[in-house]
Amino acid sequence: MTHKIALITGASRGLGRNAALKLAARGVDLILTWRSGKAEAEEVCQQARAMGVQAAALQLDAGDSSRFAEFVAQVKTLLQTQWGREQFDYLLNNAGIGIHASFADTTEEQFDELVNVHLKGPFFLTQRLLPLIVDGGRILNVSSGLTRFSFPGLAAYASMKGGIEVLTRHMAKELGPRRITVNVIAPGAIATDFGGGMTRDNPQINAAIASQTALGRAGLPDDIGDAMSLLLSDEAGWINGQRIEVSGGMLL
Numbered sequence: 001m002t003h004k005i006a007l008i009t010g011a012s013r014g015l016g017r018n019a020a021l022k023l024a025a026r027g028v029d030l031i032l033t034w035r036s037g038k039a040e041a042e043e044v045c046q047q048a049r050a051m052g053v054q055a056a057a058l059q060l061d062a063g064d065s066s067r068f069a070e071f072v073a074q075v076k077t078l079l080q081t082q083w084g085r086e087q088f089d090y091l092l093n094n095a096g097i098g099i100h101a102s103f104a105d106t107t108e109e110q111f112d113e114l115v116n117v118h119l120k121g122p123f124f125l126t127q128r129l130l131p132l133i134v135d136g137g138r139i140l141n142v143s144s145g146l147t148r149f150s151f152p153g154l155a156a157y158a159s160m161k162g163g164i165e166v167l168t169r170h171m172a173k174e175l176g177p178r179r180i181t182v183n184v185i186a187p188g189a190i191a192t193d194f195g196g197g198m199t200r201d202n203p204q205i206n207a208a209i210a211s212q213t214a215l216g217r218a219g220l221p222d223d224i225g226d227a228m229s230l231l232l233s234d235e236a237g238w239i240n241g242q243r244i245e246v247s248g249g250m251l252l
């Protein structure tokens with residue numbers, strides 16, 4: 001049986017890396033992207049290959065739409081040379097950064113960086129990749145619990161995540177005729193490098209999150225990698241146009 005192929009942006013570390021390995025464990029081949037962590041991405045590929053799937057990594061700056069045409073051409077060539085295929089099955093728009101700044105202090109540069117990587121990037125990257133996604137494929141975008149609850153210092157970041165949630169519903173509507181499902185996963189606070197690693201490395205912040213979470217701890221990469229892999233599984237095919245929060249019940 002031919003393996004499905006998933007393209008995951010920002011898979012050198014954190015949640016993208018975790019999802020990649022969860023998908024590999026389910027027999028899904030991988031096209032991963034990295035921005036600065038080439039060696040880390042290659043290591044993820046090696047781990048995936050050890051699980052019996054094919055994997056390759058490409059460089060992508062998800063915030064630089066001027067290079068997307070070139071990237072899409074690379075994906076096309078990779079599909080043809082490595083898989084003998086024209087299309088892939090699953091797209092996980094995961095790449096992202098956190099910038100902490102109060103609403104009063106956020107600069108236009110910070111706003112632009114966030115909008116480029118979290119909203120403009122997924123919009124135009126997915127648009128350009130559409131011919132390369134199979135009919136009946138899956139797209140999973142990544143939002144945040146911060147679209148439902150608020151903490152100081154995250155106004156710009158959370159606004160972009162709000163945008164990707166609205167975009168998800170509209171994409172689902174327009175891609176339905178091709179039987180492509182589009183959903184958005186909204187993780188709670190997860191212990192990765194994200195935001196300077198504060199959920200993982202700052203004991204006070206970690207404890208505060210645990211106390212605000214029904215399941216009594218901060219999230220771990222496995223919690224989200226499992227859910228991403230689940231949402232990209234055959235069994236999740238009737239879930240469409242939805243925001244799925246995966247936060248252990250944060251701030252219920």
Ligand SMILES: NC(=O)c1ccc[n+]([C@@H]2O[C@H](COP(=O)([O-])OP(=O)(O)OC[C@H]3O[C@@H](n4cnc5c(N)ncnc54)[C@H](OP(=O)(O)O)[C@@H]3O)[C@@H](O)[C@H]2O)c1
Pocket residue numbers: 009010011012013014015016033034035036037038060061062063094095096097098117142143144145186187188189190191192193194195199
């Ligand atoms: N961790 C959380 O608490 C949390 C909660 C809610 C939502 N999220 C969302 O989950 C996603 C992944 O976060 P994470 O926790 O895994 O973060 P992370 O551990 O910091 O990893 C970020 C990943 O994204 C890549 N990346 C960053 N900027 C990029 C850019 N401009 N272009 C391409 N790739 C880029 C990085 O690549 P390189 O290392 O190669 O540069 C890395 O692979 C993000 O969209 C984030 O907003 C995270």
